[in-house]
Amino acid sequence: MCRNQQQPQSGEKVRSTGSEESTSTRAPSSPTSCDVRNPLRRTNSGRTSRLRIVVLGGTATGKSALTVRYLTRRYISEYRSNTDLLYRHTISLDDVMSDVEILDVSCVENLEGISTAQARWGEGFVVVYSVEDAASFHDAQIILDALQRYRAPLYVPVILLANKRDLEHCRKVSVEEGQALSLQHSCQFYEVSAAESHIGVTLAFQSLLRETRSLQNKHSLPRQRRLSIIGVSKMIGSLVGRGRYDAPPSPTSKPTLIMPTGNNSLRKKLKMHKSI
Numbered sequence: 001m002c003r004n005q006q007q008p009q010s011g012e013k014v015r016s017t018g019s020e021e022s023t024s025t026r027a028p029s030s031p032t033s034c035d036v037r038n039p040l041r042r043t044n045s046g047r048t049s050r051l052r053i054v055v056l057g058g059t060a061t062g063k064s065a066l067t068v069r070y071l072t073r074r075y076i077s078e079y080r081s082n083t084d085l086l087y088r089h090t091i092s093l094d095d096v097m098s099d100v101e102i103l104d105v106s107c108v109e110n111l112e113g114i115s116t117a118q119a120r121w122g123e124g125f126v127v128v129y130s131v132e133d134a135a136s137f138h139d140a141q142i143i144l145d146a147l148q149r150y151r152a153p154l155y156v157p158v159i160l161l162a163n164k165r166d167l168e169h170c171r172k173v174s175v176e177e178g179q180a181l182s183l184q185h186s187c188q189f190y191e192v193s194a195a196e197s198h199i200g201v202t203l204a205f206q207s208l209l210r211e212t213r214s215l216q217n218k219h220s221l222p223r224q225r226r227l228s229i230i231g232v233s234k235m236i237g238s239l240v241g242r243g244r245y246d247a248p249p250s251p252t253s254k255p256t257l258i259m260p261t262g263n264n265s266l267r268k269k270l271k272m273h274k275s276i
């Protein structure tokens, strides 16, 4: 991988996604002020859930553009960074507060070499390719295989994200190929354009967060209760079909960019455009 692969440490430097840098430090799991003030529902245990998402994919597929699009609804057309970036924000999803941490992994040179630490740290994964880059689709397959190897036999929530669908005229990977790959790996599949709109991107991230949280909740239940819930949800599923559609929620707190690596050579050239 190009970017440093170290995982977040306590007392990391916290940055806002804007240009000014905050010198404050934080402990990794401390609740945000938003948790205290917001009256919305929390998890069964009364705590705000914490969801860790890792964004992976070949070079220049738009990993950073997608991550920032989801977090800020803005499109950054040029973004330069040679290090992994960790973002943190708090959202209300289905009236439940969640602290979300998103690790945007820089270009992957050795795809087989997704670090074990990253694979273990993540609770949900976004695998990105670009529809106008056949090689990036191949990279996505390698990453999906590697993820499966790392996490087997456990199921891990993954979405396959085909980006740059606005570049239809130079498309090299068909929708059907993307769907087939997602079926092969039992993961969700979305075609989006970070450049065009935040809506598809938000829905995709939101869906991954839902799945990740529901798996987390399932694992935290006693075994007997877990089994009966699975039975009931299967029954309900067969009666009413799959989940309902919800409009994307707005993040309830400003996302913060946390430098996980101690590598301060971050070089960003941001061109912010108003989202559509």
Ligand SMILES: Nc1nc2c(ncn2[C@@H]2O[C@H](COP(=O)(O)OP(=O)(O)OP(=O)(O)O)[C@@H](O)[C@H]2O)c(=O)[nH]1
Binding pocket: 057, 058, 059, 060, 061, 062, 063, 064, 065, 066, 076, 077, 078, 079, 080, 081, 105, 106, 107, 108, 163, 164, 165, 166, 167, 192, 193, 194, 195, 196
């Ligand atoms: N046309 C189009 N260009 C996009 C889209 N998303 C990203 N880009 C462009 O693709 C290039 C790479 O985007 P990045 O977000 O830096 O990609 P990345 O995967 O984070 O890059 P590395 O981590 O350096 O490999 C930039 O020039 C973006 O402007 C999109 O949806 N459509």
